[in-house]
Amino acid sequence: MPHYPAGTEVIGIDLCPVMLERARPRAATSPAAVTLVESSATELPYADARFDTVVCVLALCCMPDDRAAVREMHRALRPGGRLLLLDHIPGSRFPVRVVQRLAVPALRLLSSAYHLCRPLRLVERAGFTVVRRERYRLGMVERLVAVKESAHG
CATH class of the missing domain: 3.40.50.150 (Vaccinia Virus protein VP39)
Known part of the structure; x- marks a missing residue:
């Protein structure tokens, strides 16, 4: 996450809540705007x-x-x-x-x-x-x- 430039919107997706918790400290210090979402990669909760x-x-x-x-x-x-x-x-x-x-x-x-x-x-x-x-x-x-x-x- 430190490699994404400021102004970039990043949505991190993982099925495992533990992995999302591990990612939260990095997300908080990233120059990008990072949102972490618990979801399956086979059913993304986003529009086409x-x-x-x-x-x-x-x-x-x-x-x-x-x-x-x-x-x-x-x-x-x-x-x-x-x-x-x-x-x-x-x-x-x-x-x-x-x-x-x-x-x-x-x-x-x-x-x-x-x-x-x-x-x-x-x-x-x-x-x-x-x-x-x-x-x-x-x-x-x-x-x-x-x-x-x-x-x-």
Whole structure:
């Protein structure tokens, strides 16, 4: 939150009240106007085309219905709006993917819905145009910048 400039309206959403409580001190010292809301990412309590930008960091991998969450992000973005997404994905090398698959059961103890998602596919299927894609950490982390096309093309 310290990276958002003054004058920016930020709405932070989490399903877990404990995580929202952890975020409150940072929200209070942010230069941006931050509102924290308890909500599911699959049913955002906002009108269609409400947001200029949606930021989703290391969260899709913990959502039981990541497809519905990405569709909801698309719905909530205005035409021409941007989705900034960073998440864990299956690694780019076979040995890395094997280790990841072996680690998933342990990670599910921390987050019952943990899985290795494929955000690129989800984003494209939801109707976004990916304008930038980068992979890090042996291909295990992917960053996407995608745009919701405007009504005029």
